[in-house]
Amino acid sequence: MRRDYVDQGYSPKDTDMVCEFHIEPAAGVSFEEASTHMAGESSIDSWTEIATLSPELAAKLKPHVFYLDEEAKTVRVAYSEELFELGSVPQVLSAVAGNIFSMKIVDNLRLQDITFPKAMLKEFKGPNFGLPGVREIVDVQDRPLIGTIVKPKVGLTSEKHAEVAYNAFAGGCDLVKDDENLTDQKFNGFEKRAELTLKLAKKAETETGERKMYLCNITAPTCREMVRRLNVLKDLGASYAMIDIVPAGWTALQTLREEAEDAGLALHAHRCMHSAFTRNPRHGVSMLLVAKLCRLIGLDQLHIGTVVGKMHGEKSEVLALRDQCVLGSVPADPSQNVLAQDWGGLKPMFPVASGGLAPTMVPDLYSIFGKDVIMQFGGGIHAHPMGTAAGATACRQALEASLEGVSLEEYAKGRKELEAALEKWLKK
The missing domain is CATH 3.30.70.150 (RuBisCO large subunit, N-terminal domain)
Incomplete structure (x- = not known):
């Protein structure tokens, strides 16, 4: 028995x-x-x-x-x-x-x-950079960061990809990343894309006086190849790498955490595929636990949802994920099935809000998350009527309005980029 x-x-x-x-x-x-x-x-x-x-x-x-x-x-x-x-x-x-x-x-x-x-x-190092380290890399302390994903997801040549990234940087983005399914395809090879995009990121830094970070996707068939790609980025002068955490797997993440520290690169965690086992509230594993494991292993920033965008996730669930990223000690919350966790001094991760965002959503994002969030836009930048650079500028203008406590409509006066974004995306 x-x-x-x-x-x-x-x-x-x-x-x-x-x-x-x-x-x-x-x-x-x-x-x-x-x-x-x-x-x-x-x-x-x-x-x-x-x-x-x-x-x-x-x-x-x-x-x-x-x-x-x-x-x-x-x-x-x-x-x-x-x-x-x-x-x-x-x-x-x-x-x-x-x-x-x-x-x-x-x-x-x-x-x-x-x-x-x-x-x-004690057996885990946690994030090497984490939220405070990322702020030092980007040299931005007192506001949310603005990021984008090059769109379309796949199909661009390396040259066109770099051009789109440059326009986003020039318009005001702090970070530009690959999407989850762009790795090393024939039309856009990893090494050429990394070299060209990082070169134009440096150009944008010179022109704007701001730090510009390119997050290149190193997801690959083997840990050996991912480490090689990590070191390619290091040699090209990158500060970041991106990894698809669920398809790559936990062993790969633990390996990359060690290698990234040696290379001096921050790690951006894309959570694609997580809903295959986290979305059903009655079966599987929670996204909350995925977030905790990422902090334990030592990823520096993680997608957590948006509340206001296109991805699944109620406000209470997303904020519970935010807490696991940023708090030093998380209290129990039975309503969200959260157990108490003292993080023992492990650095916080930078939470990333991404999925179906437009400049018009910035005030809500700022109200929900405060300053410690990376607001990451895709179509909300690249589908701007005036183009990618204007889309990035509109996001920065919307953020400035939010920081100053001014309505978007008021702040848009005399700012054609934000005005055009309101015309396209603001609900009547």
Whole structure:
């Protein structure tokens, strides 16, 4: 008979890793039975009774299901840190987000959050630059940063890509990045694109007197190739690299974090593909946990959603992600399935609001996020009636209006770029 791990009198130790799950048992399975099977499968148990683990070790390493709320379908499990390779995100996920999703005794299962104990935090460096370091790189301290993605996503030659990036820089963007599906295609090779775009970024710096950052996508088939591309950027004088975090995988991210520190480059995390397992509120893994793992590993900035743009994400969810990026200690919030987390001094990540944004949304973005956000526009810059440079200028003008507490309509007087943006995008 399988062990019973339900122990509602247990108080988690400082050395325990605590996980919160949403769990829906299959027909005929009790809530407690499903919970104890899930806890066992994610730690020391098997599908049948075995005698290879000593009673002493079983008592020491067994999980504790210390909180059950059947009405809310919420379970919290405390795991001994000794069950884990402390510096390995892949191993941790293989345990608490591995086979358990395939169990027949649950219809739905979702890993909502993990609280990492101090011993585990100490095995990770966190961001090398993070929010404060990125501000130093860009030399902007007191306002949100303005960024864009070169559009269209793919199809431009290296030369045309660099030209679009230059226009965005010249118009007022602090950062220009590749999109998620642009890597090293025949029509736009990685090395040529990087060389040309970084050259024009320097030109824009000279002309504007502002720092301009190009975030080139180094996502590749192997870690070896991604590290090579990282070093190509270093040799070209770049300050940044971009990585598609979910397709690349956790092992790649941990490798790149180490290599990026040696190269002196910041890492921009694009979260494409995350909704394949984060969007269903009843099954999978939460985006909240993805954000926490990115900070743990040490990405410097991360897409978190916009609230007002085209991507999925309610305001409360997006702000919970923002908190995991920027706060030193995150309080528990049961309404958002957030466990308390003291980050132990790990640097904050710079949150990025991206997806369907236009200059007209800047006041709302500033109201929602404050100054510590990267406002990243795509079509909202490149579809401007006067072109890319004017689109970037309109975003900067909208930001200036927000910082000064002036309405966009008032600030647009005498500023043709913002005026044209309002004409195109402002709801009547």
